[in-house]
Amino acid sequence: MKLLASLTSPYARKLRILAQGLGIDLPFVETMPMSDPAALLAANPLGKVPALVLDDGSALIDSPVIAAWLLASVPGQTLLPIAGADHWQARSTEALADGVLDAAIILRFNMAQGITSGPWVDRQYSAITRALTVMNGRVGGSAFGDICIAVACDYLTFRFPALDWRTHNPALVALTDRLLATPAFVATQPA
Ligand SMILES: N[C@@H](CCC(=O)N[C@@H](CS)C(=O)NCC(=O)O)C(=O)O
Incomplete structure (x- = not known):
């Protein structure tokens, strides 16, 4: 594959x-x-x-x-609970983190066309801010959810260095800084 x-x-x-x-x-x-x-x-x-x-x-x-x-593909994997409420919460956490990325990418496409303000832009920033707050409360829910969260936060740092996601989200900061130091995150760091 x-x-x-x-x-x-x-x-x-x-x-x-x-x-x-x-x-x-x-x-x-x-x-x-x-x-x-x-x-x-x-x-x-x-x-x-x-x-x-x-x-x-x-x-x-x-x-x-x-x-x-x-x-x-991996029977017995331990990164995501196989079933139950914890499974669905983790999947929902993935959707939140992906949604942050979706909003960030909309902002980037708009920027590429010179659009940096307006209600559609504000809406993306508001969605990101709200989702970050919720994700801050979901840190530690599952290893898979934590990967999704840290990838999204680090993408914000990579593409939107002026967007301060750290000040109000201490759990996101601790998680992301910890995971960024691990080999898998280091090996996939965007450049
Ligand atoms: N929901 C998709 C989003 C994928 C996505 O938007 N990928 C971007 C690159 S990071 C892309 O290929 N954009 C090209 C396009 O929108 O035409 C996923 O989770 O895989």
Whole structure:
């Protein structure tokens, strides 16, 4: 199998870190979505990374789907509770962290067009701020949720250095700083 993704994609980073935590070898093929390479469009007609091409040639798209597949590939994994309320809360935490990334990427696309203010921009910042507050209270819920949270926070640092997510979210700070020092986070640091 191979993961089609850019080196800076936070959704892909989540998967690469998860794979390392699960002991799964996840070959990486650097793929720039905005160039619309044929291999990506064949795997994902939406033209987005990450996409996971399986050994039989079929593809999985959307990072939550790929994450669920990776987790299901390792019976007895301990990163995400297998069922029950804790499972669904962790999945919801992933959705929150992904939602922060979605909002951040909308902001970046707007910036690329010179749009840096207005109600649509304000709405993205408000969503990010609210989600950070909730995620701050969810730290430690599961190892998988913590990976998702730390990847999202570090993406904000990477792309929005002026956005202060640290001052009001001490649990996010402690978690992110701790995970950033681990080999999987170091190996996938965007540059
Ligand atoms: N919900 C998707 C989001 C993926 C996504 O937005 N990826 C960005 C790169 S980080 C992308 O490929 N953008 C290209 C585009 O929107 O055309 C996931 O979780 O995998």
